[in-house]
Amino acid sequence: MTTPLVELKNISIAFGGVQAVDDVSISLMPGEVLGLLGHNGAGKSTLIKILSGAYKMDSGEIRINGEKVDISSTRDARRHNIETIYQTLALADNLDAPSNLFLGRELTNVFGLVDDARMEAETRKIMKRLNPNFKKITEPVSALSGGQRQSVAIARAVYFNARILIMDEPTAALGVHETQMVADLIKELKAQGLGIFLISHDTREMMELCDRVSVMKNGQLIGTERVEDVTEDDILSMIILGKNPREKAVA
Amino acid sequence: MSDTTQASSSGGRQRRSIWKSLEIDPRLLGMIGAFIAIAVIFNIMTGGRFLTPRNIFNLTIQTVSVAIMATGMVFIIVTRHIDLSVGALLATCSAVMAMMQTRWLLDLGFDLGHPLLPWLAIGAGIIVGTIIGAFQGWLAGYQGIPAFIVTLGGLLVWRNVAWYLTDGQTIGPLNETYSAFGGIQGTLGSFWSWVVGLIAVAAALVGLWSARRNKVAHDFPVKPLWAEGVVAAIIAGGILGFVWILTSYEIPQRVLERDFEAAGRVLPEGYTASYGLPFSVLVLIAVAIVMTIIATRTRLGRYIFATGGNPDAAELSGINTKLLTVKVFAILGALCAISAVVASARLANHTNDIGTLDELRVIAAAVIGGTALSGGIGTIYGAILGALIMQSLQSGMAMMGVDAPFQNIVVGGVLVLAVWIDIQYRKWTGEGK
Ligand SMILES: Nc1ncnc2c1ncn2[C@@H]1O[C@H](COP(=O)(O)OP(=O)(O)OP(=O)(O)O)[C@@H](O)[C@H]1O
Ligand SMILES: [Mg+2]
Numbered sequence: 093m094t095t096p097l098v099e100l101k102n103i104s105i106a107f108g109g110v111q112a113v114d115d116v117s118i119s120l121m122p123g124e125v126l127g128l129l130g131h132n133g134a135g136k137s138t139l140i141k142i143l144s145g146a147y148k149m150d151s152g153e154i155r156i157n158g159e160k161v162d163i164s165s166t167r168d169a170r171r172h173n174i175e176t177i178y179q180t181l182a183l184a185d186n187l188d189a190p191s192n193l194f195l196g197r198e199l200t201n202v203f204g205l206v207d208d209a210r211m212e213a214e215t216r217k218i219m220k221r222l223n224p225n226f227k228k229i230t231e232p233v234s235a236l237s238g239g240q241r242q243s244v245a246i247a248r249a250v251y252f253n254a255r256i257l258i259m260d261e262p263t264a265a266l267g268v269h270e271t272q273m274v275a276d277l278i279k280e281l282k283a284q285g286l287g288i289f290l291i292s293h294d295t296r297e298m299m300e301l302c303d304r305v306s307v308m309k310n311g312q313l314i315g316t317e318r319v320e321d322v323t324e325d326d327i328l329s330m331i332i333l334g335k336n337p338r339e340k341a342v343a
Numbered sequence: 344m345s346d347t348t349q350a351s352s353s354g355g356r357q358r359r360s361i362w363k364s365l366e367i368d369p370r371l372l373g374m375i376g377a378f379i380a381i382a383v384i385f386n387i388m389t390g391g392r393f394l395t396p397r398n399i400f401n402l403t404i405q406t407v408s409v410a411i412m413a414t415g416m417v418f419i420i421v422t423r424h425i426d427l428s429v430g431a432l433l434a435t436c437s438a439v440m441a442m443m444q445t446r447w448l449l450d451l452g453f454d455l456g457h458p459l460l461p462w463l464a465i466g467a468g469i470i471v472g473t474i475i476g477a478f479q480g481w482l483a484g485y486q487g488i489p490a491f492i493v494t495l496g497g498l499l500v501w502r503n504v505a506w507y508l509t510d511g512q513t514i515g516p517l518n519e520t521y522s523a524f525g526g527i528q529g530t531l532g533s534f535w536s537w538v539v540g541l542i543a544v545a546a547a548l549v550g551l552w553s554a555r556r557n558k559v560a561h562d563f564p565v566k567p568l569w570a571e572g573v574v575a576a577i578i579a580g581g582i583l584g585f586v587w588i589l590t591s592y593e594i595p596q597r598v599l600e601r602d603f604e605a606a607g608r609v610l611p612e613g614y615t616a617s618y619g620l621p622f623s624v625l626v627l628i629a630v631a632i633v634m635t636i637i638a639t640r641t642r643l644g645r646y647i648f649a650t651g652g653n654p655d656a657a658e659l660s661g662i663n664t665k666l667l668t669v670k671v672f673a674i675l676g677a678l679c680a681i682s683a684v685v686a687s688a689r690l691a692n693h694t695n696d697i698g699t700l701d702e703l704r705v706i707a708a709a710v711i712g713g714t715a716l717s718g719g720i721g722t723i724y725g726a727i728l729g730a731l732i733m734q735s736l737q738s739g740m741a742m743m744g745v746d747a748p749f750q751n752i753v754v755g756g757v758l759v760l761a762v763w764i765d766i767q768y769r770k771w772t773g774e775g776k
Pocket of ligand 1: 107131135139179
């Protein structure tokens with residue numbers, strides 16, 4: 093058996109009295125898409141934010157390629173080639189798409205000054221691939237539609253050669269056509285050997301895109317199943333009842 | 344479907360094509376327009392006394408101190424902070440520099456004529472300003488105390504530290520070299536003013552040209568050449584016009600006589616000389632250039648604006664927003680010290696009330712210049728223009744003999760009006776919230 097790309101072991105975090113993530117363990121293989129499901133407030137975003145360096149876990153450990161790593165900032169995560177599309181998109185509304193795409197990793201010229209022209213050119217290149225209709229390159233992203241903003245966030249995660257990609261509801265604001273493009277993108281990246289954490293409320297979409305799905309409820313992991321082993325109804329009942337029907341069948 | 348949007352916008356495109364191709368920031372245009380309107384109105388109301396070289400010279404040197412600090416205040420407000428302590432910090436820096444050159448350094452064995460004296464004093468002032476600024480930034484950034492409170496406390500603390508250092512006394516006269524930064528006591532004269540003007544024009548043209556070349560290299564759309572020419576002509580005209588006005592302000596005969604007498608010579612018949620660019624204005628120009636480069640071309644500037652636009656996004660992008668807060672306050676602290684040089688040199692003394700109410704002028708200048716208190720938006724040139732507009736109002740009304748209370752009432756009203764216009768403008772363009 094190959095070593096997993098990412099292992100999250102016994103992760104816990106609490107905010108005040110709320111146990112947002114409670115002793116959760118999941119793993120991700122190279123070239124695998126792992127879906128995270130659960131009702132609102134189940135702890136999905138919090139869990140992946142621990143991996144992306146936005147939150148510090150109270151206990152647990154993270155292994156990448158079998159090696160224990162210490163991720164205490166988003167910079168650490170980026171150093172391990174972990175890229176994240178946040179549910180809130182995390183865009184600076186007053187800046188344009190290139191500035192957002194390269195935020196924290198600006199391209200600079202020989203004098204160490206930011207090279208806006210080169211960043212704009214790179215942005216045009218990647219947007220042409222991701223969303224050919226995207227034209228408002230040099231306008232502040234506050235002037236963009238929800239879907240266009242999401243494209244910018246996706247472009248930022250994809251541009252920097254991620255090995256581990258975290259997508260927190262990446263298609264929430266997208267139209268049918270754009271959603272299909274993201275689905276194609278996920279398949280393409282998966283074929284390149286990336287590991288992808290995908291969060292979505294669309295069970296059908298998850299069944300189509302994911303290799304395995306994990307269901308969370310009230311901060312706890314209910315279960316992780318291969319999609320070919322379960323039906324959509326099984327997953328729904330896991331989300332709603334917080335019980336894994338297959339476990340019962342085995343027992 | 345894309346056809347319809349194109350068809351509907353083509354009507355507007357015709358109308359806007361000239362402004363569009365010039366690519367001049369409409370807000371900058373608006374502020375320059377407002378400034379010109381103010382200047383022309385005052386000129387008419389004062390019977391032509393407002394737009395004389397002499398008055399423009401005075402206006403310029405009176406603006407410098409507030410303008411320098413206003414450029415730093417832009418960064419503070421853009422990152423959603425405020426600094427109420429700048430006037431008091433200016434006083435502390437001024438006190439340190441005055442005490443250095445008149446007492447402390449002398450106690451260390453320097454004699455009064457030592458050439459390093461003014462520079463050591465200035466260096467000490469800038470270090471003190473930077474450290475105090477950084478400390479206030481640390482309290483706001485790392486300790487989470489709202490900057491409003493930190494600097495409100497700072498206003499009291501530093502004002503009275505200055506008092507304590509000087510026993511509340513006027514300290515002076517200040518060193519001659521130091522005083523040259525005050526304005527009329529230190530100017531370039533006609534020849535060197537033109538040299539500086541021409542270098543500035545050359546630099547601006549090179550800048551425009553290389554920006555265009557860079558765009559062409561990346562296949563980006565560029566302005567039509569005529570538009571580029573118009574912009575270049577406006578910039579060159581503006582710079583040279585400014586130099587021309589300042590070099591038209593001639594040194595009065597009696598001052599020349601005194602100067603020649605002091606040098607042991609006789610004033611030749613028909614000899615004239617003009618003031619030209621004051622050193623203080625050169626300092627402001629240097630500050631403006633450096634601050635503009637920081638704002639638009641460095642990572643630090645990018646992070647300042649990103650943090651102001653969305654602090655959470657900045658944090659998630661790996662930007663250390665706490666350290667950033669320390670940096671912006673330290674920058675403003677250093678600028679307060681530089682302003683202190685100009686302000687105390689202009690008065691030829693350190694006075695106990697130096698910089699009083701400057702915090703309000705500086706914040707007003709930044710805000711009139713288009714800096715949004717909600718964060719994320721602001722420009723360096725806007726803040727400088729804002730300072731100039733405020734100073735114009737103040738001295739224009741003084742020239743007209745408007746009573747002091749009315750002067751302040753008008754300036755206060757203009758501040759609110761300027762922000763209201765800015766809000767309306769943003770609503771109209773759909774910019775911002
Ligand atoms: N920064 C925070 N401070 C306090 N509580 C938080 C914070 N972030 C999350 N929580 C709490 O942790 C729990 C899990 O939130 P989380 O955002 O992870 O849910 P989620 O599964 O992503 O939900 P959704 O589907 O709505 O996005 C919630 O109860 C939430 O209120
Ligand atoms: Mg979530």
